[in-house]
Amino acid sequence: MIRTGTEYRESIRDGREVFVNGDRVADVTSHPAFRSMVEIRTRMQDMAHAPDTRDLMTVTRNGEAQVLLNALPFAQADWWAKRRATDAVLDMAGGIVTRIGDETVGEMWSLHDCAAALNDIDPRFAPNIIAHVDRAVSADLFHVSGNAGPATDGTEMALRVVRETDAGVVVRGAKYETAAAYANQAFIKPTLTNWGDAEQSSRAIGFVCDMATPGLKFLCRESFATRSPAEDYPLASRLDEADTLLIFDDVLVPWENVLFYRHTRAAMQVRATLHRYSAFAFVQRNLRLADMLIGVALLATRRSGLNRQQPVQEKLSQLALYRETINAHLTAAITLAERSPAGLMMPNQSLLYAGRMQAVSQLPAMIHLTRELCGAQLALMPDAAAFRAPDTARWLDRCYAGDDWTAKDRRRLMAFARDLLNSDYAGHRLTFQLFAQGPPFAQLAAVYRNFDWEGPLALVKDCAGLSESISERDSLSAGDSTVSKWFATVAPQGVAAH
The missing domain is CATH 2.40.110.10 (Butyryl-CoA Dehydrogenase, subunit A, domain 2)
Structure with a gap:
């Protein structure tokens, strides 16, 4: 139903x-x-x-x-x-x-x-x-x-x-x-x-x-x-x-x-x-938040013309890198999905938890970067009532209108940006994103439990020429085993070649 x-x-x-x-x-x-x-x-x-x-x-x-x-x-x-x-x-x-x-x-x-x-x-x-x-x-x-x-x-x-x-x-x-x-x-x-x-x-x-x-x-x-x-x-x-x-x-x-x-x-x-599935939706929210940060920063800098300056473009690129890092983890987690013990399809666990930690740990810096690109108007823009009142509206219209921007649109953008970056609500959402699926130590513990440590271990063991006494060779798989099966020329033991 x-x-x-x-x-x-x-x-x-x-x-x-x-x-x-x-x-x-x-x-x-x-x-x-x-x-x-x-x-x-x-x-x-x-x-x-x-x-x-x-x-x-x-x-x-x-x-x-x-x-x-x-x-x-x-x-x-x-x-x-x-x-x-x-x-x-x-x-x-x-x-x-x-x-x-x-x-x-x-x-x-x-x-x-x-x-x-x-x-x-x-x-x-x-x-x-x-x-x-x-x-x-x-x-x-x-x-x-x-x-x-x-x-x-x-x-x-x-x-x-x-x-x-x-x-x-x-x-x-x-x-x-x-x-x-x-x-x-x-x-x-x-x-x-x-x-x-x-x-x-x-x-x-x-x-x-x-x-x-x-x-x-x-x-x-x-x-x-x-x-x-x-x-x-x-x-x-x-x-x-x-x-x-x-x-x-x-x-x-x-x-x-x-x-x-x-x-x-x-x-x-x-x-x-607990979060082997639910973490995906959580990280997807961070992708949406990253898009909102980029949109606010881009509109604010294009309105002022600052987007043509190289230092500003570098900051915008950092926001893009943050966004695409989240997007890459989500996309790869689906592309390299795994079977659960009960037969469901799980997003790739190592990639998903790593993506969650990257999204959460870098979020405060990305919010501050967006705040820098928006400038002091986040704090200084008058409220909507002042833009309506006859005694103040004519002055605000003259101060904030220009080029293709009306004073109303400029105020609306800064109101949106303030609520996204500077308000009580913004502070609450940041804290929520940091702790909603557990404190950082718990999220890092999930990364530790799901990363394929054996791949890097086998790589260095072979490259350094270490003896067999270090560990059992059969317990190790060179490289990321989940990725390797997509391009391996020899099928792993027990897996039929397609």
């Missing part, structure tokens, strides 16, 4: 306990803090039904139409299709939206890959995993996740199971998640932690939570969308996603919603593979 936008809106009018600035929200679909994002999600749902976008946003599997972004990836072509569909959604939104579902539903595909391993650890929950992976596709739910929490290990609000019942487990604690207030369900998993020698823990719990579950409370931060006029803050007013602290006040999780429980080895297995 593919829901319409109206059906989505009605699904989140379920009496959930949502609070903004301490006040209870009566209807998340109409509250100013959520209204614009609910509208984007509504329009996204309707794209799957509209004649001009239906084929772009859906796929037919087993005779049933499915939302493409939720559908399991079985072939390289599925990833090209997902990339096109995500770009179409971001075009519709007119900016960057992180939580539209394509990023978070990928964690369910990781669970699909882990099902057999988790079954070996505790066979009670593997059928639940398969059922929920299927439901995420067939029910067309807005699925998010809950990972990090504000409480440290051992404190009262660190999420944990407080008791078991015949109906399920009762959990207490807190988790953060963006867009939870207007989502349908979330995959709640343990915070990244060091389990030490412990084999079991009440905090080693992963489950699917219906957002209308009794006892669940949503404490949302103040919205940037409600702070300032849309004319002066065109991004924040439309695209501020509601970061939420989820409070689990003795929430009952039915046994059929539990995906793993108590075994720390299960929690570590899930954490190690």
